[in-house]
Amino acid sequence: MLRRETLLFWSALLVLGQAPPQGGARAPAPRVKHDTSYVAVQSPPPTINVAAPSQAPAVVLGILGLVLVGFQVWIMLRQTTIMAKQTALDEQQAAWRRDEAIGTFYRMAFDLGEEFRKANVSSFDLILANYDAHPRQVLRQASAVFAPLGNTFVMAANQAGMRLDEYFLAVERYNKPFRQEVKRQGDASLENQSEYNTVQSFRGIVGGDLDLANGQIPAELRWKYSNGRDYTFRAMCSLPAPMRDTHE
Numbered sequence: 218m219l220r221r222e223t224l225l226f227w228s229a230l231l232v233l234g235q236a237p238p239q240g241g242a243r244a245p246a247p248r249v250k251h252d253t254s255y256v257a258v259q260s261p262p263p264t265i266n267v268a269a270p271s272q273a274p275a276v277v278l279g280i281l282g283l284v285l286v287g288f289q290v291w292i293m294l295r296q297t298t299i300m301a302k303q304t305a306l307d308e309q310q311a312a313w314r315r316d317e318a319i320g321t322f323y324r325m326a327f328d329l330g331e332e333f334r335k336a337n338v339s340s341f342d343l344i345l346a347n348y349d350a351h352p353r354q355v356l357r358q359a360s361a362v363f364a365p366l367g368n369t370f371v372m373a374a375n376q377a378g379m380r381l382d383e384y385f386l387a388v389e390r391y392n393k394p395f396r397q398e399v400k401r402q403g404d405a406s407l408e409n410q411s412e413y414n415t416v417q418s419f420r421g422i423v424g425g426d427l428d429l430a431n432g433q434i435p436a437e438l439r440w441k442y443s444n445g446r447d448y449t450f451r452a453m454c455s456l457p458a459p460m461r462d463t464h465e
Contacts, residue, residue: 275351313367316438322363322374323440323448325355326427329381330453333420336388337457340413346388353381363430370433375428384419391416417456424454 232276314463330353336344355362355376391412431439441447 257399311365316361318365319434319438321355322430325352326450328352329423333454336416336420340410343392343417344388346385348385353385356381367433370430373426373433377423377430380423380426384416384423387412387415387419421451421455424451428456435462
């Protein structure tokens with residue numbers, strides 16, 4: 218009887234030793250292999266905290282940039298002021314050259330009127346002309362002297378200069394018999410009378426060219442008579458009317 222109970226005791230212990238523990242951790246289940254590839258999940262990279270750089274260099278560069286821009290603006294304004302002053306100076310000098318040319322023209326015209334008065338003689342008298350008169354020298358350089366007055370004025374002045382040269386050539390032909398000390402008779406030869414008429418004709422023609430040139434000067438800049446009328450150089454240069462009537 219005792220032996221039977223001992224066998225039962227040891228059988229119970231064996232069964233209890235093979236049974237799984239209650240409420241404890243279970244043994245890990247065996248891993249089941251599948252046909253798909255196994256990809257291990259990587260953990261995120263570690264975060265590195267970097268300190269913010271100093272803003273001082275950027276501020277300094279910004280200030281230097283503003284200073285440079287301001288300096289460039291100052292230079293541009295300075296250059297603009299200098300150019301404006303230079304333009305004003307050029308305009309003033311151009312006005313001076315124009316006024317000088319105008320003054321030269323009128324002085325030359327009046328000197329020429331005085332030179333033409335030497336021809337206020339009869340057809341029996343010598344004309345004491347000055348072939349190197351100042352007006353003739355001025356008109357020979359009309360393109361340079363009167364350039365500030367414009368192209369049309371210069372053309373009219375050059376035309377007056379050519380006609381003046383023809384006047385002096387006519388005077389020289391008229392005076393030729395007197396230089397040869399040819400005794401003049403009471404009645405002048407028809408040839409010399411013709412030369413005399415040519416001389417007097419060129420006087421009026423040159424005066425008309427001067428009037429044409431005078432018309433190219435702006436009205437507010439012209440020299441005028443005391444009554445405000447423009448000078449009439451044709452009348453000033455021509456043979457006076459009483460002498461003209463006598464020889465007609």
